[in-house]
Amino acid sequence: MRTTFVNELMKLAEKDERIVLITGDMGFSMFEKFKEKFPDRYYNAGIAEQNMVGMAAGLALRGKKPYVYSIIPFLIMRSYEQVRVDVCYHELDVKFIGSGGGVSYGHLGATHHATEDINLMRGLPNIEIIAPGDPYEAKNAVDKSYLNKKPTYIRLSKNKDPFLHKNLKDEDFEIGKAICMKKSGNIAIIATSNMLNQAVEVSNELDNLGIKNSLYSFHTIKPMDKETLDKIFKNYKYIVTMEEHNIIGGLYGAIMEEYGKGVINDYSIEKVLPIAINDKFSHHVGDQNNIRKYFGIDKDSVINKIKEILK
Incomplete structure (x- = not known):
């Protein structure tokens, strides 16, 4: 990037x-x-x-x-x-x-x-x-x-990030408007920043397991795309947010400020699962993937957490 x-x-x-x-x-x-x-x-x-x-x-x-x-x-x-x-x-x-x-x-x-x-x-x-x-x-x-x-x-992340939107034109991108990358099932995965690539991998693996899901890229955190969020909360039973950020104040925090517990009860949502870094610093030495695994936000950990909420 x-x-x-x-x-x-x-x-x-x-x-x-x-x-x-x-x-x-x-x-x-x-x-x-x-x-x-x-x-x-x-x-x-x-x-x-x-x-x-x-x-x-x-x-x-x-x-x-x-x-x-x-x-x-x-x-x-x-x-x-x-x-x-x-x-x-x-x-x-x-x-x-x-x-x-x-x-x-x-x-x-x-x-x-x-x-x-x-x-x-x-x-x-x-x-x-x-x-x-x-x-x-x-x-x-x-x-x-x-x-x-x-x-x-x-x-930005660093470099060597793969292209994930291969069929979109420049005019399809709008600040403040999320991108729906796939739509299926009753699980919505909402990802941002450098967790998007892993979200794509998680989504594809869930498909392979027979767990249909939708995937949204929320590239804009502020202003938040409230219109798309409202549709997600109305149409899905499970929502998974994915970010490489502290659980406080990032993507999950922004969404929950808008759709607090009382508001969620007005929808058919059964579970909002945050995939984020728990409120702590990393004292673990390693590369990015290694630290993701340490915090339980790597691909395998995410898939296991999603399978758990579906039981």
């Missing part, structure tokens, strides 16, 4: 000289072409993320369109006050591009994990949050968010 972001930003920058790219000493081997082609529109702010966001706010106030890139914990958490006060409070046209969603940087430990970022950003007024699940969604997140003038947070 990172390569997709850079490629799309290059195309946009060729058309719009207001676009500037600011990085916090990150993106080496990624931004060389941008720097070479637009040397006066590329800034390396160094390991000074608070200053980096302040720079972006100042540039936006002067009519520029800043794109700010770094690893998510450094981009969002280290500079949270500046994101809140300098950008969101003033509703500035700044795009935050965060790399390493969830436990993508697994072996680097909890300091580099991004498992609370959606929660943090959802609490800020005026900002949109897009969490692409594949390069198609990443491309369109960059292209479609360019058209608005709102603060926007785009949560």
